[in-house]
Amino acid sequence: MNTPSRRLPQLSQASRALTVTIPAENERGESVPTAIAGEYPLTVYVDKREIVTLMTLGAAPEALTIGWLRNQRLVASIDEIASVQVDWEVDAVSVTTRDGLKDADQRLGSRTVTTGCGQGTVFGDLMEEVDSIRLPDHARFSETGLYALMDAVRRHESIYKQAGAVHGCALARVGGEGGTAEDRDDCEILMFFEDVGRHNAVDAIAGQMWLDGLDGGDKIFYTTGRLTSEMVIKTAQMGIPVLVSRSGLTQMGWEIARRIGLTMIGRAQGKHYLLFTGQERFTR
Amino acid sequence: MNTPSRRLPQLSQASRALTVTIPAENERGESVPTAIAGEYPLTVYVDKREIVTLMTLGAAPEALTIGWLRNQRLVASIDEIASVQVDWEVDAVSVTTRDGLKDADQRLGSRTVTTGCGQGTVFGDLMEEVDSIRLPDHARFSETGLYALMDAVRRHESIYKQAGAVHGCALARVGGEGGTAEDRDDCEILMFFEDVGRHNAVDAIAGQMWLDGLDGGDKIFYTTGRLTSEMVIKTAQMGIPVLVSRSGLTQMGWEIARRIGLTMIGRAQGKHYLLFTGQERFTR
Numbered sequence: 001m002n003t004p005s006r007r008l009p010q011l012s013q014a015s016r017a018l019t020v021t022i023p024a025e026n027e028r029g030e031s032v033p034t035a036i037a038g039e040y041p042l043t044v045y046v047d048k049r050e051i052v053t054l055m056t057l058g059a060a061p062e063a064l065t066i067g068w069l070r071n072q073r074l075v076a077s078i079d080e081i082a083s084v085q086v087d088w089e090v091d092a093v094s095v096t097t098r099d100g101l102k103d104a105d106q107r108l109g110s111r112t113v114t115t116g117c118g119q120g121t122v123f124g125d126l127m128e129e130v131d132s133i134r135l136p137d138h139a140r141f142s143e144t145g146l147y148a149l150m151d152a153v154r155r156h157e158s159i160y161k162q163a164g165a166v167h168g169c170a171l172a173r174v175g176g177e178g179g180t181a182e183d184r185d186d187c188e189i190l191m192f193f194e195d196v197g198r199h200n201a202v203d204a205i206a207g208q209m210w211l212d213g214l215d216g217g218d219k220i221f222y223t224t225g226r227l228t229s230e231m232v233i234k235t236a237q238m239g240i241p242v243l244v245s246r247s248g249l250t251q252m253g254w255e256i257a258r259r260i261g262l263t264m265i266g267r268a269q270g271k272h273y274l275l276f277t278g279q280e281r282f283t284r
Numbered sequence: 285m286n287t288p289s290r291r292l293p294q295l296s297q298a299s300r301a302l303t304v305t306i307p308a309e310n311e312r313g314e315s316v317p318t319a320i321a322g323e324y325p326l327t328v329y330v331d332k333r334e335i336v337t338l339m340t341l342g343a344a345p346e347a348l349t350i351g352w353l354r355n356q357r358l359v360a361s362i363d364e365i366a367s368v369q370v371d372w373e374v375d376a377v378s379v380t381t382r383d384g385l386k387d388a389d390q391r392l393g394s395r396t397v398t399t400g401c402g403q404g405t406v407f408g409d410l411m412e413e414v415d416s417i418r419l420p421d422h423a424r425f426s427e428t429g430l431y432a433l434m435d436a437v438r439r440h441e442s443i444y445k446q447a448g449a450v451h452g453c454a455l456a457r458v459g460g461e462g463g464t465a466e467d468r469d470d471c472e473i474l475m476f477f478e479d480v481g482r483h484n485a486v487d488a489i490a491g492q493m494w495l496d497g498l499d500g501g502d503k504i505f506y507t508t509g510r511l512t513s514e515m516v517i518k519t520a521q522m523g524i525p526v527l528v529s530r531s532g533l534t535q536m537g538w539e540i541a542r543r544i545g546l547t548m549i550g551r552a553q554g555k556h557y558l559l560f561t562g563q564e565r566f567t568r
Contacts, residue, residue, distance in 0.1 A: 026556070165531060274309065
């Protein structure tokens with residue numbers, strides 16, 4: 001996928017320490033050194049203009065920044081970004097575009113925020129976009145593959161195990177139409193991000209997908225978080241046809257998933273799960 | 285507290301059905317009717333101007349709207365609000381102020397969003413405000429009171445038990461300086477809200493506190509959600525000196541709680557908890 005013509009931005013490599021240990025007292029009055037997740041403000045500047053402050057674990061600030069700009073529809077392609085430089089001395093990331101943000105004043109000035117834990121996306125625009133999304137039909141995903149995914153996620157979760165208070169997201173590959181049964185039963189995690197906000201973790205995935213030149217059509221998106229409308233919409237925006245969560249579902253999440261034909265599985269824990277929508281892509 | 289001089293807004297009573305039952309398939313291929321939480325867009329208009337769209341369970345839309353305006357610092361007092369009318373036919377709530385929003389253009393135009401699940405509050409402004417907060421010292425809270433709180437919360441959680449995918453918040457009363465030991469061991473839940481976003485549940489508490497004329501100084505705030513910076517800041521903004529959660533803590537949540545002298549307890553489940561900050565208000 002990484003063709004010679006792809007222009008990738010220059011990136012800092014500013015992942016930072018992820019947990020700190022603080023003293024706490026337990027119910028027996030004992031002092032218990034307790035690992036907690038880092039949480040840092042990261043103010044995003046695009047072409048020297050201040051856009052947003054994200055509160056983040058700081059594990060993947062460059063991918064987070066790119067994915068946030070992607071999911072907010074402020075940039076249409078990774079080609080538009082020349083450079084992403086994080087500087088934790090000033091808790092800021094400086095993004096330089098090649099040709100400026102298009103319609104920046106209008107887009108940044110008029111926005112309202114959705115708050116199913118929202119990030120400032122105009123709800124009406126999102127719903128219009130949802131109706132234009134066509135998810136590919138060829139991806140197939142088996143129960144064996146689902147269990148392999150859940151096992152793989154458990155091995156990846158590092159901050160959650162140490163400190164809790166974070167959400168994790170993974171992008172995994174599924175077997176396609178032309179694949180063998182073994183393909184469909186396999187599940188390779190391509191990337192895994194944890195962050196203090198579940199939307200940050202999603203955005204980091206979206207950013208890294210752009211950086212790696214990955215298409216969503218033969219992928220699974222896994223989140224530890226709940227399947228709200230925003231999570232479903234973001235998955236569909238990334239072109240990913242299968243969404244898996246260990247948590248539950250909201251009504252609008254369900255309605256949107258049905259409308260766009262997303263395969264959605266929730267309450268996936270141990271050997272249990274509930275298949276909510278898009279049964280045609282799932283095989284037992 | 286409800287003095288004759290308080291002017292309360294005219295309110296609709298538009299709480300709506302909270303769960304719906306959908307079909308799902310479990311790991312044995314059985315169809316399982318599954319309750320899921322409602323999630324509806326609610327677009328807030330203030331004096332006919334569109335401000336924000338909140339995604340909500342819809343259990344307490346009037347309190348949510350008032351609390352959102354309060355926590356966003358768009359109104360300074362409940363007196364400023366003449367009317368809050370929710371109309372689910374158009375998924376909208378119409379707020380009428382007595383004298384208009386002060387500096388509305390400036391405040392609504394310049395905002396950036398924080399995203400530890402943010403709602404569009406300017407982070408720098410929040411931190412400045414945090415430093416001006418003085419939490420009262422007199423409130424006392426005992427371990428017995430904590431266990432009573434956790435018991436009471438379990439009895440209140442209705443949507444979570446049925447459908448998951450929601451967060452709950454409670455406001456409870458604690459015994460004060462002049463109270464007896466029995467007072468300190470008691471814990472009365474004054475209000476309990478569930479919503480699909482944890483910040484909505486907090487905002488509903490903030491709105492209902494205004495409607496009921498309640499001061500935060502002798503209260504406990506309980507949340508099922510994580511103790512991130514925003515949760516700590518909102519608790520402090522409501523003037524509540526004790527924050528309890530069943531979940532974990534982030535680094536900035538801890539730092540801000542220490543700075544403002546908030547009593548913060550996390551991982552409260554069964555007979556276990558961790559006391560993180562503000563030990564002086566807590567007795568075993």
